[in-house]
Amino acid sequence: MSMWNPRFERMPAIDLDRLQYRLAKTLAYRLYAFSPIYHARMREAGVHPDDIRSLADVKKLPFMYKRDLRDTYPDGLFTVPREELVRYHVSSGTTGKPTVVGYTERDLDLWTESLARALTSVGLSRGDVIQVSYGYGLFTGGLGLHYGAERIGATVLPTSVGNTERQVELMQDLGATAIACTPSYLLHIGEVAEKMGINLGRDTGLRTGILGAEPWSEQMRRHIQEWLGIRAFDIYGTSEISGPMFTECAEQHGIHIWRDIALIEVIDPESGEPLPPGERGELVFTMLQKEALPMCRYRIGDIAAILDEDCPCGRPHPRIERITGRVDDMLIIRGINVFPSQIEHALLELPEVGEHFQIVVDRKGALDDMLVRVEVKREAFSDKIADLMHIQRRVAHRLKNTLNVAVDVELVEPGSLPRFEGKSKRVIDKRVL
Amino acid sequence: MAADDYIIRQISVFSENRPGRLAAIAHALEEECVNIFAFSIAEASGFGVVRALVDHPDRAYERLTSEGFNVAFTDVIAVRMRDEPGGLFEIANLLGEAGVNIEYSYAYSGLDGGVLILRVDRPEDAIAAIRGAGKELIASSAFA
Incomplete structure (x- = not known):
């Protein structure tokens, strides 16, 4: 099985523990020094970066919330000078004020690296034609997948969302082997194709779907796989953590979260207490290497569980089960x-x-x-x-x-x-x- | 004529219970030049089923399906009845005595008498009973 970055993807768990500890401690110092809001929150919680003496001590750090991004709109949580930023993305703000995220060159590089590993893990590589039917622009989906796909040497077909008949024609004419979009949009593409007399599985070279940006289910996967004759993989990420950046591997069972990039916890959304592996709760992300907009113990609002057992693919990186809901969609x-x-x-x-x-x-x-x-x-x-x-x-x-x-x-x-x-x-x- | 010749294909269309749905169905049939001999609407909570006897059921089926409607064919029979008091009783009684259950029914009254359209649980028995009593069934060919 091919890996994009075997050094990190196969790193022994004990080394990953050490790496995560070191990165988390650096992050705590960074926030303490450069983020007035998080500094105040740490003081309020009575925690100093010096108190982080083991990986388990990360749980002493206070949470960050979506509302922190809104309250400090547009860039109050950024920890680098404006000139260091090479890109903005802005979330749609369907549930309130839009949120702005920013990236340094290194942030973009790490996001792309994460996706390169992910796309490789589902079996894509140089030679594939990847149709990116996520929206391009302020939304992270289009550009994120675009650069991830380019990084592994695949050919990108940047169709973005909409003009579905044309999408189907281009998919056929240019021989797309994979598509990245929301599962509901793929269903729509499938329906439109059928009206045009085209079955995606039979009449195109499509064999892989990278689907996410909205919750979907195992039954929906089965339906898509049977109907369209492709393998469908779940992808996960939100703009606050960079964008879509983690996927399932070829096993199609749980989304791998690269431990050198993110530290994940699952907590009870009511009490904030950590939950054991296998139990469903709110995901909490600590992005270990982000520069422009560091996220520490960020309560992302999605409901899932961490899968308990090791993945047969051999990557010692934890997997989260499919997202089953949003704390605020509830x-x-x-x-x-x-x-x-x-x-x-x-x-x-x-x-x-x-x-x-x-x-x-x-x-x-x-x-x-x-x-x-x-x-x-x-x-x-x-x-x-x-x-x-x-x-x-x-x-x-x-x-x-x-x-x-x-x-x-x-x-x-x-x-x-x-x-x-x-x-x-x-x-x-x-x-x- | 064989019993089969009296089995008529009715089209049944699923329709949401909101303004304009019947018009949409009727307009589609008009555009296909499909004539409706008889029709009825059965109504339940939030939806209904429009049932119709038409001269070109296949054309109606294809057009309505292409417009996104759920359409099904259902076998019914049509009996000519006297257009005077007791006409309905004669037919209903005949079927009742033959142990045939009527699932639903609707009728139209034309120049040459009334016609009762019936969906029954045992169409062969119904056909035999009606013919045995000397009543006139309308052959499916009469609608084409």
Whole structure:
């Protein structure tokens, strides 16, 4: 199995421990010296960089939050002079003010290095044609994958998002072997291709998908792999940690987080206490080498677990399971936490309905009311009202079992729910709080 | 004529329960020059099923499917009935006595009498009972 950077990818765990400790301590000093906000937070917590005497001591350091980036908009957390920055990216700000991230030349290099390792680990190399159908521009996805793919010597087809028919034509004409995009956009591309009489698996050279930037599920992977005849890999990252930078390896079981680049923890989002491997909680990232915008114990807001066992691929770098939700996407329905991803998982097990859905939350009197719209599949359609009502009840029953909260289900016509190019927005919350 | 000749292919279309859906279906059929002999709408919570007997079911099926509709064919039978009091009773009673269950039904009343369209659980038995009683079934060829 080929590795991009065997020195780090195969580094023995004990050496990685030492390296992480050294890098984390340097990071603590850096923040103490150059970040007024984090300096104040360390003092408040009664921690000095000198107190970091082992890798375990990193847990003494205070957390950083998404709101820190917003509160110090645009660049209050940066620790290098402006001239050192070679690039900005800006997050879309769907949940509030946009957040600005900045990169030194070394930051970009390390981000690209991380992706070069990741892309190599899924089997891509020089000779591949990688279609980058993530948005180019302020979003990190397009440019991130672009440079990662170039680094390994692959040919980049920078289609960005949109103009889907053209994407399909170029994929065919230029022989794309891999595509990087959101899973929902790949489904859309697949549907558009089918309307053009093209099956991606049969009629193109596509065999690898690097899919992320939104939560998806194992069932969705199976569906994509069977339908489109490709291998689909999960990719992870957010702009605060640089951008998309970690993927699954060829095993397709968990996303490797390079220990020389990031130190990860999983905590209980309520108490902030660390959780043991295998238990699901909020991911916390300490980016060990970032210069422009150091992130220390950053509460990224995504829910996942660290996989306990060693990966058969032989890389002693921890893996996180697929992201199962966002701490802040969480809907609270009648006091119960509901993640849209749970609905997606449940629907994928019901062959009568499609994978697209829409959630409408409203308030009836004092009670929250949740409606889930799903598309009836053609194969499941019968002329009998009783059969359709049976499907409706079955979906409602399954969702109630999964979510522990009763939901109304509305059956809609196939293709009628919005398909998203980019991050899925599937929740309409009409509650006035 | 064989019993099969009386089995008529009805098209059934899944429709959301909101303004404009029936118009969309009707417009598609108009553009395909498909004529509707009879139709009905069955309604449930949030959705409905539009059922229709048309002169070109395959053309209707293809067009509606290409527009994204869920369409299915369903076998029904059509019986001519007297357009006067007791006409419906005659047919319904006939089927009841033959132990045939009517799943749903709709009717139209034309110049040459009424026609009852029936979806039943055992179409062969229904056809035999109706013909045995000397009532007139309409052959599927009459709709083409």
